[in-house]
Amino acid sequence: MKKVFVMLSGGVDSSVTVALLKKQGFNVTGVFMKNWSKGSFCTVKEDQKHARIVAAKLKIPFYTFNFEQEYKSKVFKPFISGIKKGITPNPDVLCNEYIKFGVFLKKSLKLGADFVATGHYAQIRREIIKHKLQISNKFKIKNPKLKTKKSKIGISIYHLMKGIDETKDQSYFLYRLNQFQLSKTFFPLGNYKKIKVREMAKKLELITAYKPDSQGICFVGEEPFEKFLSHYIKENPGNIIDKKGKIIGKHKGARFYTIGQRKGLGISSVKPFFVIKKDIKKNEIIVGYEDDKKLFKKSLTIKDLREVFPNSLNILKKDIKNITVRIRYRQEDQKIKNIKLLKTGKLKIIFQEFQRAITKGQSAVIYKRDEVLGGGIIC
Numbered sequence: 293m294k295k296v297f298v299m300l301s302g303g304v305d306s307s308v309t310v311a312l313l314k315k316q317g318f319n320v321t322g323v324f325m326k327n328w329s330k331g332s333f334c335t336v337k338e339d340q341k342h343a344r345i346v347a348a349k350l351k352i353p354f355y356t357f358n359f360e361q362e363y364k365s366k367v368f369k370p371f372i373s374g375i376k377k378g379i380t381p382n383p384d385v386l387c388n389e390y391i392k393f394g395v396f397l398k399k400s401l402k403l404g405a406d407f408v409a410t411g412h413y414a415q416i417r418r419e420i421i422k423h424k425l426q427i428s429n430k431f432k433i434k435n436p437k438l439k440t441k442k443s444k445i446g447i448s449i450y451h452l453m454k455g456i457d458e459t460k461d462q463s464y465f466l467y468r469l470n471q472f473q474l475s476k477t478f479f480p481l482g483n484y485k486k487i488k489v490r491e492m493a494k495k496l497e498l499i500t501a502y503k504p505d506s507q508g509i510c511f512v513g514e515e516p517f518e519k520f521l522s523h524y525i526k527e528n529p530g531n532i533i534d535k536k537g538k539i540i541g542k543h544k545g546a547r548f549y550t551i552g553q554r555k556g557l558g559i560s561s562v563k564p565f566f567v568i569k570k571d572i573k574k575n576e577i578i579v580g581y582e583d584d585k586k587l588f589k590k591s592l593t594i595k596d597l598r599e600v601f602p603n604s605l606n607i608l609k610k611d612i613k614n615i616t617v618r619i620r621y622r623q624e625d626q627k628i629k630n631i632k633l634l635k636t637g638k639l640k641i642i643f644q645e646f647q648r649a650i651t652k653g654q655s656a657v658i659y660k661r662d663e664v665l666g667g668g669i670i671c
Contacts, residue, residue: 293317293318293319294318294319294406294407295318295319295320295321295404295405295406295407296313296318296319296320296321296405296406296407296408296409296478297321297322297323297396297400297403297405297407297408297409298310298313298320298321298322298323298408298409298410299323299324299325299392299396299408299409299410299411300322300323300324300343300346300347300354301324301325301339301343301411301506302324302338302339302340302341302342302343302346302500302503303339303342303411303500303503303505303506304411304489304490304493304498304500304501304503304505305411305412305413305481305489306343306410306411307346307350307411307493307496307498307500308411308480308481308489308492308493308496308498309409309410309411309480309481310322310346310347310350310352311350311492311496311498312480312481312492313409313478313480314350314352318407320350320352321352321353321354321355321405322343322346322347322350322352322353322354322355323354323355323356323357323396323400324339324340324343324344324354324355324356324357325356325357325359325391325392325396326340326356326357326358326359326360327359327360327363327367327387327391327510327511328360328363328368328510328511329360330511335506340356342499342500342503345499346498346499346500349496349497349498349499350496350498357396357399359391359395359396362390362391362394362395363387363391366386366390366391366394367383367386367387367390367391368383368511370386371383371386372524372525374653375521375525375547376525376547377572378546378547378570378572378652379651379652379653380550380551380651380652380653380654381653381654382465382653382654382655383509383510383511384465384509384621385465385467385468385655387510388465388466388468388469389468389469392410393408393469393473393477396408397473397476397477401476406476407476407477407478408476408477408478409477409478409479409480410477410479411480411481412455412462412465412466412479412481412482413455413457413460413461413462413479413481413482413484413486414452414453414454414455414461414462414463414466414479414482415452415453415454415455415456415479415482415483416450416451416452416453416474416477416478416479416482417450417451417453418448418449418450418451419448419449419450419451420446420447420448420449421446421447421448421449422446448475449471449601449602450471450474450475450600450601451600451601451663452466452467452469452474452600452663452664453482453662453663453664454659454662454663454664455479455481455482455483456482456483456484456485457484457485457486459486459622460485460486461622462621463657463659463664464618464620464621464622464655464657465621466664467598467600467655467657467658467664467666467667468598468667469600470598470600471600471601471602474600518544518548518556521547521548522544522548525545525547525548526545527544527545527548528544528545528546528547528575529542529543529544529545530542530543530545530546530574530575530576530577531543531575531576532557532559532576532577532578532579533576533577533578533579534565534578534579534580535568535578535580535584535586540559540565540579541557541558541559542558543557543558543577545575546570546571546572546575546576546577547572549567549570549577550567550651551567551568551569551570551587551649551650551651551652552566552567552587552648552649552651553566553567554566554567554582557579559579563581563582564581564582565579565580565581566579566580566581566582566584566587566649567579568580568584568586568587569586587648587649588646588647588648589646589647589650590629590642590643590645590646590647591640591641591642591643592619592640592641592647592650592656592670593634593638593639593640593641593670593671594638594639594641594655594656594667594668594669594670594671595637595638595668595669595671596668596669597637597638597639597666597667597668598666598667598668599665599666600664600665600666604665604666605639605658605665605666607660607665608631608658608665609631611660612628612630612631614660614661615627615628615631615658615659615660615665616628616658616659616660617641617643617656617657617658617659617667618656618657618659619647619650619651619654619655619656619670620651620654625659626643626644626645626647627643627644627645628641628642628643628644629642629643629644630642638668638671639668641656641658650670651670652670652671653669653670654669654670655667655668655669655670656668656669656670
């Protein structure tokens, strides 16, 4: 019987993940990851308690892995460092790459697990390649680890697909996973809609059945984002100016704001203002109205490229009509007009339509219909 370690977060999704895997005949162990425990808004104790109760209800072993040091160095510090530089990193993307499918996967396998599983709404599909796989260095990518086992029938390639629930699909956050990570992972909820998951949890009488979904960044909790940042970044008051260069307000520090932001500007106006540009050196933020042209762009450039499987990005030019890109979570797929590999190794993406509030530090994820091909960091 294959052993699966499930990341049991104390929420409804991971709880039902355990139930589904048990039903399929796997030997399941629940593991709560303690990544963050600071702050009055942190819910780690409550979440851990709920995870333990679910494990007892479903009659599986339960452990807690403490990854606070790893999380601090690989996720939190890069996040704060990025904010100080004036960009907006995505901690969920970093957490998936380095923590959930990094140290958690490594430790689970070391303890005897054959696979790990999470409550992500995404799918993994396996394909057998019979011919010899040619690896291209065209994109100069830290390529996916192809540690799949060769067999008489060929080489296994793992494809990352969207979850069927469009409102919950989380494939956007998973584009940096490599072949080895995908080959050792299950996403049982990828074939389910959230409403069905809730129904299953209720039938199983799980304590998490009615628990609301977690919102925002785990280490921020319910604390206002600007207040949270003030614990780590000193306030540096500066001017808020309009497009004509007129000072119309004061801010607490340009680093605290992001492109497209409306709330928290403290400016009274008939029409709401939005951040359309930041100047970190001058410590200024420039604001305009929602329809301001400067808030919209038709192209972006990404760095630190990843492709899900070897050569997955090579099909971009060949099948561009079926290629789409997302620049934020839950955004509708955006059609592209062209894509160019620059001499610097970066990738320039040109959209068919103007994109609102393209934000440096966020991820641009490339899809072919329902499949994730790869992506990179907007720069």
